[in-house]
Amino acid sequence: MAQRAEDRAGSQAGRVVLALACAAQFMVVLDISVVNVALPSVQRALGFADGSQQWVVNAYALAFAGFLLLGGRLADLVGRRRALVLGLLLFSGASLAGGLANSAELLVTARAAQGLGAAVLAPATLTVLTTTFPEGPRRTRALATWTAVGMAGGTAGNLLGGVLTEYLSWRSILLINVPVGVVAVLLAKRYLPGAPEKGRGRPLDVAGAVLSTGGLAALTFGIDQARTHSWATASTALLGGFAALAAFLVVEARFAQEPLIPLRLFRLRAVSVGNVAMLLAGAGLNPMWYFLTLYMQQSLHYSPLETGLGFLPHTVLTIVVTARLAPWLVDRVGSRALIVTGALIAAAGFWWQGQITADSGYLPGILGPAIVFSLGSGLLNTPLTATVTAGISAADAGAASGLMNTTKQFGGALGLAVLVSLTASDLTTPQALAAQYGSAFRTIAAVLVVVAAAALALPAPRDRRAP
Template identity: 75%
Template sequence: MLALACAAQFMVVLDISVVNVALPSIQRALGTDEAGLQWVVNAYALAFAGFLLLGGRLADLFGRKRIFGIGLVVFSGASLVGGLASSASLVIVARAVQGLGAAVLAPATLTVLTATFAEGTARTRALATWTAVGIAGGTAGNLVGGVLTEYLTWRSILLINVPIGAAVIFLAARFLGEDDGRGQGRHLDVAGATLATAGLTLLTYGIAQARTHGWGGSVTIVALAAGAVAVVLFVVVEARFARAPLIPLRLFRSRALIAGNMALLLAGGCLNPMWFFLTLYMQKSLRYSPLQTGLGFLPHTLVAIVVGVRVTPWLMRHVEGRLVIVAGALIAAVGFWWQSRITADSGYLLGILGPAIVFSVGSGLLNTPITTTVTSGIDAADAGAASGLMNTTKQFGGALGLAVLVTVAGSDLDTPDALAADYGRAFLVIAGLLVAVAAVALTLPVTRDGERRRALND
């Protein structure tokens, strides 16, 4: 069960990052600027975020095995279409459908784990492995993307998902146990899913338009207002009309869930966009090839995996989980402050490796305790909904953060020095957001494994 869940999670996260190193090649081939290029990333992230709530509930209502398989088929089919696409618009649409498939698949992987492993040390170890595989998929995507783009074409970064997906589909059909699902009948909150997706997309689109039209521009204001209205209507539908709400409002009685998701929103706005700006910095300012860029990301993976798998679970047995999160966020903030001081003349050691070691230690420390906190104390019937909410928060944070940071960093200059300064501003904002993550983490309840049940009662 753990191997299957981790394999599927690896595939989903791989596709978040596999496009990063190929972004400059996609930009040249499809003829788009950086404001447009972000939608190759955000089309996936927003569809992923918007439909994760529905995807999480599907696993509860219709069974993990069935939904796991459907998610894999949709994801792999969209990868094939995107890899064969001949226009930027079709690539973006395919990426959105990939996000839909990932939204169905990702909560099922976490639901498999929470249904298989009881709360405590066993679940912490399983979640630490799941988190580490996600981190590995993120940076392996950069290396794989660099190799494929360098020696084949950017199209291969999407087509590679087809054989991987086929293998996981075969293994799931053979080894994943049958279950009929549970919950409040077989009702789907389609209205809620539509409003959630529309709200998140419009809010992100509005922020992205601020770069071109300004914060006072009519396009920006209308998009932000429409997004806010959609979010409010979503809450109303969930509270009053949905027969099987995507997010049962009773979940928000948990202080851990509220504060944990706020921390995830801010952390997602930092850690996910980081790949976008580091990729462009390495290839546009430092003039690295796609392969060199992919190799340049290896330290990020190795450090985060070692810390996430070996150090963090040990710390969580001896130190309050919220303190581990605070330490991780502050260490990562220092790393991104260092990263913000880059110039076009920064070498690899001071411009990439040094900051990478610092903020990767921080990210390795904070990911697992946040995940453990948000998913603890949730009834089995709501495990998919809680998982979907957690993943939605993180992915929406990433999409929103990227839109904000592209707006903050954007300029019309295209020299290596100007680009390095632009990206440095983005990294400085990320450092500030991570300080906010540390502040939010202090409001979390105690989550040391040995004290978890007492903390939940408190």
């Protein structure tokens, strides 16, 4: 009787921890895109110069990407609860400051602070899950739910941003984070262990933090410049970013007492090969939303609201497959087989999507391909996330989480920049634009075939070894 009561209490605590991690991850991903629809209103309200309002988006992206490795390691050095609470407080406080901002400069600064909070928060949520749930079916189900909620946040951003801006104010898209953050802090203090954890109090790798943050921020800025201008314009930032990251690897290998990324992690094939597959998957799957949005609005002439509603089947199907079907299949066929299968199914869906024309209706041009590639991506994401975080000791869980988030973030940014540069032209007719977007989708299909090939090099579950 006492054992059953203890099991029920542990199960309830696990559900609360999962809900907490998912809520925090939803906020982080949502705020990447939620401001897009509100930018014209923000420009009018705060007097942004033409073009400069994009820094409301870029400030968040630069800080988020730049500090991810550091944010991931903080959970190992100061404790999971402390890192999660710190990220929540910083993110919520910056949201409050941004929602009350009365100048363009203050809003951009608040968005950068939000990005810093997100860089601490995103890897902390994953670390909490991987250290709360032991490897096996329970962890797989928890990671599936976490991944599905993150996808929902990414796809809901534009729709929610439009609704809040139209019926309340652009300020509400930031202020809504404050009550959610307060509740999450209270839950974290109540349900996450606060006792001293092994590894707390170790020195922070300051040199590694400066080099990785500067290098990642420079690469992110360079990729954004390549997407919006040209690769030649971005070359200085890109070269500087690569040089800083090369110096970072030297520091981590030779000088750091407690490196941000222990290079011993890369001895695990699940980590080294898995993060390559994650980079390529992000480069293929993330840009899909950008090109489908343009296709629906420029070729099919959908309104912004119609476009947002047009994405609902993608969102619902991906969430259902990711959260329900994928964990069940992982237990029966294994992660590696499911990653390969999911990548190939998604590739088939994107190849179908690549056949679009300006005359394609919603059913054959959007919904049909969406069913196929959403099924594939849903099958792919959960086992890939579980694979790159498997076999990691608790002391390195934060570092591994930060690495995975960084890989995924940069994969998406790099894929979008490359695809935009490949399809950029002065064509304006709906037919020509549809042909360009079709070319982008066929390229994504090819990338996902490469993901399937890379996944074949992942270890089978019985071959995993702790670092």
